[in-house]
Amino acid sequence: MNYRYIWKEIRHHRHRTLVNVLGIAVGIALFVSINAVSAAYQNAISLPFKNIGADIVVQRAEKRSLDAVQPPASMRGIRLPFSNQILSSQDMENLKTISGIDTMATSLLLWEFDQGGFKTIMGVDLTAPSLGPIKVKDWLAQGRFPEKTGEAVLEKHFAKFHQIKLGDTYRISGQSFTVVGLLEIKEGSQVASANIYLALADAQSLLVGSTRDINIAYLHMKDPAQIDKIKTEIAKILPGVTITSSDSFLELMGGMSQISGQFSLVVSLVALAGAIFLIIKTMIGNLVERSREIGILKAMGWTNSDVQKQLIGETFLQSIMGGFAGIVAGYLIAYLLGYLSIPIATPWELNLTPAFAKMAETSAKTIHLPVSFSAVLTAAALALSFFAGGLASYFMGRRMSKMKPADILRKL
């Protein structure tokens, strides 16, 4: 292989090189962008759970929501959400018997209805600092998170709407709380999105007749691959509870979410195969155009292997150029698509606000695709561009070896 000759051929035949490089680049760009966006979608869907560090959320829905014959409870004052009835201490003891659960945290979610509307109140378990709605403390815009009873953190927009500032006293159902912090809810955080965050004991004291009640359990697995198995076990031990994981979001999503990992791989590989086919056709077309040159090389004493090495060198150089261009273009497309906001539908039991207040939480439900650079995807794309070059070289070699110098030179 003569590098000088390779470089001169590539430089001299700019149009031909450009067509080949673009062919590879388009295929690789499709592969990279489809897979990067698909991975981003998967990340987006798992974001609500990732944000609270949980793999599984366990709740118990009000029986009336399942059995409409039962009359509705009063909607005034503090009440439990329909999807979040009390999980008994026995339920919690039963959960602890399941192996494979690494850590567990609990919370008490309440709704308060009054003449001014409604508010959502989250009682947070301060003893499990890395699991559950306590994770919202990472999003504090001002102040700190409650450290003891009598303190509250308010969601920033809620506080602004009600003209509440840091250090003010805020009353909930007759009890006073000092506002010690304001936080801003981040994208994809609907599982933990509330108006007010209190220590768990404070929330329990708001609920009449409650002492140590909780209504949401957050579980973190030792091995996330065991989620389905553990979900089945929970369903067996705690009949009637709702068990949700990031898969529950996927089930609700339509359109783009259908591009699961395997499907996107197939789509991108089909796109790449089409591109490779075009590249092979183009390069074999080039071979016919270059038959005179091949005839001269063979007449001058170049063996089939010598000519093939030269063509492989040219093809691989173009593949590298196309591969890099495709990777850059693919990520560029993916990052541009990342600016699009996508709606993430929330399973009703995880929706912390009443059904009639959907508008209030629109921002939390819409997120930007979290596109990120993947070394594995980049390496796979480069490997595929080499594979495309190798395949094109193979077919060119087969065609070229059938070319006889005398046949070619006779036609000149």
Place this chain on the structure above:
Amino acid sequence: MNNADILMGTNLSKRFDNLEVVKDVSLTVKEGEFVSLVGKSGCGKTTLLSLLSGLEKPTKGKVILNNKDITGASEDELALFRRDHVGFIFQSFNLIPTLSAWENVALPLFPIKMTGEQRSRRAHDLLNQMEMGHRIEHLPGALSGGEKQRVAIARALINNPKIVFADEPTGNLDSVTGEAIMAILNELHKKKGMTMLMVTHAEELAASADRVIRMKDGEVIA
């Protein structure tokens, strides 16, 4: 002059479909000899040159070149044989348009393991001998016909061949340039003892050779 046969073709025939282009031709070329193969266009002289140089395989007959029977050799064996023992000069020069003059000259050496500097030095020396020292870095597109043929002659000599096959070397040149090229070929033969087999349709060019073989309708007539 050494009188050993360097090239021997025996009962050579070549058929393309139903057309027999070369018909039972036998000839020999001695080492250091300059032989002209002359005849009208289409008489089979270029095909005979291809058979004798190992570019083409005969339908019938045998070719012995530099004491080696090349008749049954594979394409790659023939390529290696050409690289080591044969030089070619074509009517249409057959230079690679993307390579400079010296790179075209060095082309047969590209697959051989040697340093770039060695290749370059040999190519430069030969181009200087062809009085092309001032055009070494030029692409073929920037050269005149005569200059292109000088580059092609240098390329034919780069591997120190036992024999040079020249197919109408002045066919694409005006008469003055053609004469200059013929002068170079004659000098190579006379001063360096180069064995040459030249195909031409021009009697006056053929006359400068040691021996003239005439062809008509695929057969040697004289």
